[in-house]
């Protein structure tokens with residue numbers, strides 16, 4: 001049903017309108033509008049995607065969630081493979097080494113935006129992001145969880161039993177459930193915890209008795225940029241900050257979905273430094 005509604009929407013949405021206002025122009029049923037807004041939590045991680053730019057959310061909804069591929073072992077082996085490849089190509093990687101100042105020479109800061117703000121002492125390095133609560137649950141084999149994924153559209157909660165897609169993630173027969181839930185500004189963690197427990201109580205009866213491992217944490221601005229009405233990716237902090245310092249974060253002025261933004265920012269920074277004589281980048285494209 002939601003798939004048909006999405007397919008019937010125009011291919012593009014305006015930058016200036018909020019997603020809620022734009023959807024309401026195309027869909028008569030307010031409940032359906034709110035259901036679609038709830039669905040876009042998973043491609044924006046925002047507590048209220050209806051407040052964001054229609055162009056930003058609509059683009060993500062049309063692209064996100066398609067052809068999902070689960071890498072065996074999860075995120076960590078993928079990072080290890082990328083790191084090994086970089087080392088093979090001659091890159092020197094130093095892990096656990098905190099950079100405390102911006103080095104001399106052409107530099108691409110690939111940290112979070114807030115770290116870059118501190119390192120550069122530049123208060124302009126700011127852009128809206130999200131607040132999410134994450135819960136990981138290891139359940140014993142006896143747990144009665146019949147689903148692979150559950151989405152609470154009203155409460156902005158997405159839960160997936162990833163061990164169903166990749167059994168190597170949990171001890172044999174056990175279940176690994178990972179949950180992402182939106183936190184509104186100022187919302188206490190206890191409130192989101194209660195919402196998550198309510199969802200689990202109604203979808204996985206008796207789950208609490210079968211927990212043998214769990215962790216929970218809160219993240220701010222770690223799921224990529226969100227664009228408010230009237231703004232788009234070109235308005236975010238520019239990739240090139242000075243003649244020799246570029247910024248490749250998922251809040252940078254680069255196109256893409258979630259992590260793609262950081263990748264595209266990095267590619268743009270590399271292209272600029274590769275084209276320019278060592279130590280200097282094109283004056284024309286320097287920020288500010």
Ligand SMILES: Cc1cc2nc3c(=O)[nH]c(=O)nc-3n(C[C@H](O)[C@H](O)[C@H](O)COP(=O)(O)OP(=O)(O)OC[C@H]3O[C@@H](n4cnc5c(N)ncnc54)[C@H](O)[C@@H]3O)c2cc1C
Nearest residue numbers: 097098099110111112115222223224249250258259260262
């Ligand atoms: C629950 C969740 C689900 C997500 N799902 C998806 C998804 O399905 N698809 C998708 O594309 N994206 C997803 N994202 C977003 C994605 O994780 C981020 O966009 C991506 O990690 C950004 O990568 P990055 O390298 O720019 O920044 P980060 O991953 O934040 O890495 C920045 C690095 O900089 C390091 N650092 C910070 N300060 C310093 C310092 N002073 N010196 C040295 N190093 C420093 C940090 O330790 C960190 O390793 C998800 C995010 C979350 C939280």
